[in-house]
Amino acid sequence: MNTYFERAAAGLDCVWQRTSGTATSGRVVPDGRTDIIWTPRDGLSVAGPDTVGHVTALSPGEMFGVRFGPGVGPSALGVPAHVLRDLRVPLAELWDDVAALEDALAAAADPCAVLADAARHRLRTTPPDPLTGAIAGSAGTPVAALADDLGLSTRQLHRRSLDAFGYGPKTLHRVLRFDRAVKLAWTGAPFADIAHRTGYADQAHLSREVKDLAGVPLGQLIRP
Incomplete structure (x- = not known):
């Protein structure tokens, strides 16, 4: 059985979880947002802002993510959004404390909450450009x-x-x-x-x- 759901997360667009009972595929389309994604098998990665839709393969298992609102993610990730455009990159290329975060995620009853806390901590340290809301x-x-x-x-x-x-x-x-x-x-x-x-x-x-x-x-x- 394949399921997907989102829930609200303060200061973020949402957190989400996908469970795939079998190998499948899904279409990802542009939404002006960036995500941090964790799977127990593949670890932490970042999905940059897309310009076109594409089909991605989904392996059996669980996937957890935090989605930043438009213009917000780059502040937490530490790089301009255009550097990540149409890319999927390991979070370890952007953050230096990924191993500890992955350990916390593996031990968590609610990995989405852990991801959200990590994202909000980064945003408190490096807030988004104050003009992003007006531009969006x-x-x-x-x-x-x-x-x-x-x-x-x-x-x-x-x-x-x-x-x-x-x-x-x-x-x-x-x-x-x-x-x-x-x-x-x-x-x-x-x-x-x-x-x-x-x-x-x-x-x-x-x-x-x-x-x-x-x-x-x-x-x-x-x-x-």
């Missing part, structure tokens, strides 16, 4: 106007966005709009309604964007 929440605002609102040049805004999110502002807003649309689709909302609520010109525009970013149509993407 500015969908629909022209780049030049956004830069002016934030007191930055367009070049400075682009660099801040690459460092925090892994994308320039235009791509970031495209990815975050796609993510909102996919979340609505999982609730069973009609696709035409989703297109209207998330700012696409029409359902055809939504369909093209989903195919470009996920690699499959929206109906196939959310199929159980």
